[in-house]
Amino acid sequence: LLVHGARQVVQVVANGQQVLKGAAMRQLAEVTAGPAGGVSIVVNSNGRIADIGLDSVVTSKYGGATFDRTINARGMCVLPGLVDGHTHPVWAGDRVHEFAMKLAGATYMEVHEAGGGINFTVRHTREASEEELYTSLCARLNTMIKSGTTLVECKSGYGLNVETELKMLRVIERARRDMPIDISATFCGAHSVPEGATAAQATDDVIDVQLPAVGRLMDSGQLRVDNIDVFCERGVFDVAQTQRILAAGAAVGLAANFHGEELSRLGSAEMGATLGARAISHLEEVSDDGVAAMARQGTIAVVLPTTAYVLGLRPPPVRAMIAADVAVALGSDFNPNAHCVSMPLVMNLACVLLKMCMQEALAAATINAAASLGRADTQGSLEVGKYGDLVLIEADSWEHLIYQMGGHENLIKYTVKEGVVI
Ligand code: NIG
Ligand code: FE
Numbered sequence: 001l002l003v004h005g006a007r008q009v010v011q012v013v014a015n016g017q018q019v020l021k022g023a024a025m026r027q028l029a030e031v032t033a034g035p036a037g038g039v040s041i042v043v044n045s046n047g048r049i050a051d052i053g054l055d056s057v058v059t060s061k062y063g064g065a066t067f068d069r070t071i072n073a074r075g076m077c078v079l080p081g082l083v084d085g086h087t088h089p090v091w092a093g094d095r096v097h098e099f100a101m102k103l104a105g106a107t108y109m110e111v112h113e114a115g116g117g118i119n120f121t122v123r124h125t126r127e128a129s130e131e132e133l134y135t136s137l138c139a140r141l142n143t144m145i146k147s148g149t150t151l152v153e154c155k156s157g158y159g160l161n162v163e164t165e166l167k168m169l170r171v172i173e174r175a176r177r178d179m180p181i182d183i184s185a186t187f188c189g190a191h192s193v194p195e196g197a198t199a200a201q202a203t204d205d206v207i208d209v210q211l212p213a214v215g216r217l218m219d220s221g222q223l224r225v226d227n228i229d230v231f232c233e234r235g236v237f238d239v240a241q242t243q244r245i246l247a248a249g250a251a252v253g254l255a256a257n258f259h260g261e262e263l264s265r266l267g268s269a270e271m272g273a274t275l276g277a278r279a280i281s282h283l284e285e286v287s288d289d290g291v292a293a294m295a296r297q298g299t300i301a302v303v304l305p306t307t308a309y310v311l312g313l314r315p316p317p318v319r320a321m322i323a324a325d326v327a328v329a330l331g332s333d334f335n336p337n338a339h340c341v342s343m344p345l346v347m348n349l350a351c352v353l354l355k356m357c358m359q360e361a362l363a364a365a366t367i368n369a370a371a372s373l374g375r376a377d378t379q380g381s382l383e384v385g386k387y388g389d390l391v392l393i394e395a396d397s398w399e400h401l402i403y404q405m406g407g408h409e410n411l412i413k414y415t416v417k418e419g420v421v422i
Contacts, residue, residue, distance in 0.1 A: 001388060001419040002062070004055050005038035006073035010398045011052065011382040012080055012366050018376035019300070020367055021325045025360040029381075030398075041078060042067075043388030047418025052382060069421070076413060077398040079362070080382050081150025081389030082343040083369035085302045086281050086331025088188075089140045090133050090168045091158045093124025095336040099310075108311050108337070109235065109263060118158065118192040118231075121336050125158035125168070133171045140334070140341060141179050147342040147408055148401070150389040150417050151182040151370060151379050153257075153331065155229055157191030160202070162210045165189045169214065173223050180422040182389075184373040186257060187214050188229040190237050190245050203241040207248045215252040226373065227278075228254035232261075232268040239271050246275055255279075255374055261286040262307070273297040279372040281331065283316045284308060291317070295324045300372040303364070304333035305349035306340045318354040329368040330361065344412075347402045358402045390416040 013020065014029035031039045031052060040058035042051040045068070051058055098111050098120070111117045125133070137154075144152055154175075156168035169185065176183040189210040193202045217223040228249025232242040246256040255278040260268035262282035269290030272280045280294065281302040294301060301321050308315045321328050330350055334341050347361040356364065370380030378387050392414040393401050404411055414421050 001043040001416065002040065002067040002070045003073050003078060003390070003392070004040040004058070004070070006033065006040070006076050006078045006392075007038060007396065008032045008398060009039045009041060009052055009078040009382060010080070010362065012363060013381040014383060016383065018367070019327045019371040020363045021327045022322060025322060025328070025363045026357060028359050028363060038074065039078070041382065041388070041390065043419035047388050047420070049382060049384050049386055049388050051384065071392070071414065073392055076392045076394050078382070079391045079393070079398055079401060080366045080380060081391055081415065081417065082148045082365050083373070083380055084144065084149050084152040084332050084334075084343050085279070085329045085369035085372045086153055086304055086333050088155050088157060088333070088335035089152075090137050090154065090156065090171050091121045091125050091336055092128035092132060092136070093121055093336070095120060098337070102311065113235070115195070117337070119195055121158045122160055122192070122194065126164045130167055130171060133168070134174055137171055137175050138179060141175060141181050144341045145181055145415050145422050146412065147344060148391040148412050148415055149181065149343055150415065151184065151373065151375060153184045153186055153227070153373055155186040155188040155191070157188030157229070160189065160192060160194040161205070162213050165210050166213060166217070169217070169223055169225060176224065180417050180420065182375070182379070182417070184226045184375065185224060186227040186229045187211070187225050187249065187254065190230040190242070192231060192236060199237055199241055203237065203245060206245050211248055211252060218252065225254060227257040229258045231259045232266060233259070234264040234266065239266050239268050242268060243271055243275060246277065257281070257372065261290065263313070269294055273299045278374060279329065282307065284313050286317065288320070291321055291324050291326055295326045298327070300327045300329050300368060302329045302331050302369070302372050303350070303354060304331050304338070305346060305353050306333050306338035308353060309349055310338045315353050318350075318356055322360065327368050327371060328360070328364050329372040330364040331369065342408065344401050344408055345405060348405050351402060358399050361402055362398075388416060388419040390414070392416070
């Protein structure tokens, strides 16, 4: 693929760094067109970036070459494919009625404790056929692609028993093989305590029944699973239970990447950092000590502004995290509580609600989200040798991807995955 004539290519990083912290989140690498012509990107037949430079320089290097496809990007800006670090995209049964309850004043935990919330979705997801879940997942992934996402983390977690958790992971696996978007799969059998069980029983079931079944399918090559997740929260799984589950997941090769400090401050950030967790999501309630522990261990903070927005929570302390050199990443948290697949909208919310600047939001939605999934060696920035995963927008400057709230069908002209328009 040859893209030429672009106004601007935002590389995010250009020096092989695999995560951005502190002031580096505001100093993104970019190549801007000169008066004589635009900027080009060449993606080779293996889907890797071969070159980025001014049209004149690239044309003289590749003068005689032929390309499968050439895109004239006059009037466009090119950004790295967006990375969504946290989603729950496999479920049946919407919760629009709970949205109304929350607007009328019910809290997330009140709905949850009344048997709604996650357990409502669990009942519907257990009943749904694998085909139905697959079809709705693909439709959701297609909307993400149209919004510029090229790598997305996808969790199980609406089964809470071995049959349905495996059904969800098979659905994710099938989409991973069929769909032109990259997926990082997460086993989240500890997303909630199933009805009729205690948290202690659910912890044992995840460790002794569900995880070994997942491990067997991983060993036989039927499933690729990357991460393990737990909803560590008062009234769900406590810190000690979370730690046991994450350690059991690590023993079968899964990276710890879990929900912590969302509605109450339990010290799960400190626990996660000590355990060497790759990432912790939410963190609305994290303490200064938790932030310091994450900084020391290099644990990435995946912040989810849709949750704070939809539930009216206090936003996570992103300014303190960045000041302490914690790498901040972004995710949509797409789920029946926060029904948002759009990373451009998530970046806008991150700027307005979490007080990030646009450069920080873009770094968080690209290289740092890729790092939270262990994929920053191949994704998250536009550098020679990395995947040719691109978003092309028709605008005077790249910031329009964040500034424009919705209407993206007129803004995002192409999403490209490994050199192929998807
Ligand atoms: O990240 N907090 C736990 N999990 C989800 C919500 C899932 C649900 O409500 O269905 C979250 O916000
Ligand atoms: Fe979540």
